[in-house]
Amino acid sequence: MTQYLEFDFNIEPVEPWSEILMAELIELGFDSFTEKNNGILAYIQSDLFNEEALKIKSLLNHQEVKVSYTFKKMPNINWNEEWEKNFQPINVENKVLIRAEFHQPQGFEEEIIIQPKMSFGTGHHATTYLMIQQMLDMDFKGKKVLDMGCGTSVLAIYAGKKGASDILGIDIDEWAVENSRENAERNNISMRVELGTADQLDTTLYDIILANINRNILISDIPRYVKVLKPGGQLLLSGLCFFDEEDILQVCEGQKLRLHKKLQREEWISLLLSK
Template identity: 70%
Template sequence: MQNYTEFNFKIQPLEPWNEILMAELIEIGFDSFTEELEGILAYIPTDLVNEENFKTLEIFNNENVKISYTFQEMPNINWNEEWEKNFSPINVEDKVLIRAEFHEPNPAMEEIIIQPKMSFGTGHHPTTHLMIQQMLEMDFKDKKVLDMGCGTSVLAIYAKMKGAKDVLAIDIDEWSVENSKENAERNNVELRIELGTVENLGKEKFDIILANINRNILISDIPTYVKDMNQGSELLLSGLCFFDVADILEVCTEQGLKLKNKQQREEWCSLLLEK
């Protein structure tokens, strides 16, 4: 079994730097993360630990963010076994079940089967749950769909299961792209999966855009989404705390979007808008 070292990173301000830090840490050998209130816990095989590598990462030289950390070697445990022990199925309104292959199937529900390499988009986070909850009532039949910041591609997979004609899934993280490909195959759906950002988008128009990211990235990217939407297209957003909603709606209104539905789970919100 592989020995791991846990790094506890404190990040100020937290967003969007937590996601940027995770993306850069992957480049030097970190392979799993847990998001915390003030930062992230990041895990790396102990034999790959080299603090000098931090100097090669752009984020540690960026004056707009302050990062501090401590670290400790973790007990010699079976990480796959630990993940399986702690990952329980996610039930969305008794209609959709997000589960791993080792969980018991439930024929009475639609099932999305995933095996995440990292802790993004498993469905446990309230925002993923909110997105699926909104998607239950949306019409995906023969629609062209974009899942921006796809993570494990739970949302892209579900869009395809609900009848979407064509689904493009994009993420900035290489692990997420590889994991998305594996999960698409696992669920017998065909997705177009790309590594990148909104810069990947060209002249394609989408009927539905799904974006479960965070406030700052959404504010920056919403104008690009709108350019890539048809008249009558829908934009479903989450990754938002309740206090972010006013700022997001201001940008959406400026871009000619109208709010169709808002849902909240704990302190998190999702917004469904129409062009």
């Protein structure tokens, strides 16, 4: 059974810095968070933890906020059962419901059923919400779609429900590939899922590319996305905090992408661009 570490971060002041710290921790491999009055609890697999990398993160050395932490090993218990006790359905604009199999249907226009194989679940939902919110008004009928960093494949599945004809999900984690295939089957969506990164993209062109990842990966991979995006195609990005916007748009402008729509939820943003 996977050994996890629990980090207890005290943050002063808590707002808006707790969300910013979570964004930085995600880049280091932390996969779930719980808010508390004076900070957050954060969780990471022990074999992924790099204390030196944590110590140099910008927020731990920022003049406007004070961050301290302690950590401990977590007991080896069934975290999937713990996830089931705490996971709440995600309601996007009263139109799309993201729920687990053990939740009852609620009569939404679309319901996406997932069962993550992660030890702690999805961590935060704001970026998933933003991506689905953007997708509500997008045309997927007959489109060829690429979901980069697909995770549980919520986005790819929703694209399929909106009529996408050809869907590929790619993720760097083996659990995500297996989980995506199972979730696609749960939702009666036909899609392919591959293990890998943007480096393996070939000459196949896509109408729509979805990428809910993080700032550093997006900055590195946006040029690769543009190469496989059809003229007039759409690129939808999230996994970004509000302070990432300038850097991301600078890369996008360098690739001659045009910004069409920006949405923000809490400290997180999503950007819809076209080629």
